[in-house]
Amino acid sequence: MNVMASQPSKTDSVVGAQGLGKTFGGGAVVALEDASFDIRPGSFVSLVGPSGCGKSTLLRLIAGLIERTSGNLQVHGKEVTDPRTDVGMMFQKATLLDWRTAVENVLLPTEVSRAVTKEDQKNAAELLRMVGLKDFLFAFPSQLSGGMQQRVALARLLQTGADVLLLDEPFGALDEFTRERLNVELMRIVKEVQATTLFVTHNIAEAIFLADQVFVMTPRPGRIAKIVDVPFDRPRPLSIQTSPEFNTLVAEVRDILGEDH
């Protein structure tokens, strides 16, 4: 099946894919099939779907962590071959280093690419302030709650300076209340840094609440079944989730996912 997103002009696309596919085990498992899309600068895209729909695969392809088996994929007009500095990724686990303080963890991406300057250190401290951890610069991960650890991971992601942010269920392991609060903050922060964001989730309401566009994905084989536009301005209040328009969108997405979800 061939799904076409509304095609903006090429220059207007930060992440572009044409017929992108990935198989594992020499073609035995089709993780992602024939994905085509263009993502506008500064937009927020949610990838939603059940396990095995290829949403994490798509993210890892864009991050350059795995190699595609078919099609094309560009970030900022350049083919993706390896991990690169204009793309940053955040995972479900905070993956902090236990022996580093929060601010040292945030500085890690800078450290692997060049010598750390005073400016970098100031920037890292500022980012921790931005994610609400200004009093925890020198705390070690074991002294932080799960939500706070993810905030550090978010600051570390921003420290990379990447303007394409890939988030793989970043708050999936947290409780409902913490997750909601972090989602609202995430929306504010990505707006502030003017990043283009791809956000993986299996929660339909969360996907719609955060995004300009929702890629609805279905499994076996993993593919993008439909791209749904979300008409509300960002950032949005949590209360929007009770509006009829919002719930119409939820119903639409749920309908596409069918019995699978």
Next chain:
Amino acid sequence: MSDVSSPKAPGTADHLMFRILPHLVLFAVLLLIWEMAVRTGIITSIIIPAPSKIIGAIWELYVTKGTIYRHFFITFTEAVVGFAIGAGVAVTLAVCSALWDPFKRYVSPYAIVLNVTPGIALTPIIIAWFGYGMGSKIALAAVISFFPIFVNTLTGLIQRDEDREELFRSIGATDAQIFRKLRVPAALPLLFAGLKIGLTTALIGAVVAEFAQATDGVGVLMSRFSFQLNMAASLATLLSMTVIGLILFYSMEFLDDRIVFWRRESRGAAASRAKARAWKSRMGQ
């Protein structure tokens, strides 16, 4: 972080006394029963001397004659130097094995053979090679402390943390950076576990080699007293070995506490404060 230094909870000292007191009482009672058993002749003092006799022997060894110090120092040195050599070789080979798979494949069989051969059985051979002096004691200490350090370090270095490695790759880290910034620090807890075992076994190696053939050291001193059936002095010397063991073990524990601080909840706060101070002086605030 609010840097409130928590005031000592009232009665902390009393609590400590409360915890220690029963141990002291029990120990005193055991000593008293032992003393009475010897004095009433239930136990022959030739076989097990009374505690008062052992205390007398300690007094003589450490105060009136002071014979113990030279031997104490020699055994201590043998154990520490042997341990340092064993640990140096073990850590080097473990790092090479972790970095380079073929190396591991060719080294492992020898390490295993060395481990299943009772290290202490090497004593006569090592004495033949290195002589009666400290050299042979150091060599045996090195040989038998090698294996636990090697195995622990290698295990620590080859354990893979897929999630964190993916993070490192996503920020464009090289293999060398992943090794230095992830795999080495992650291996430190196991490395220290190995070092603690190795240090204790190094002391065993030094003392056993002294028993076999030597002119100085607490092992020699102890055999000499035993031959003379001077059990009190013999046991007093044994206690000196315990003291050496305790000094070695707790020095390593001290280092472990500070270097692998993130595994100790109690060390976290102090480490945070130190990091904050270093940061502030660097940023000139």
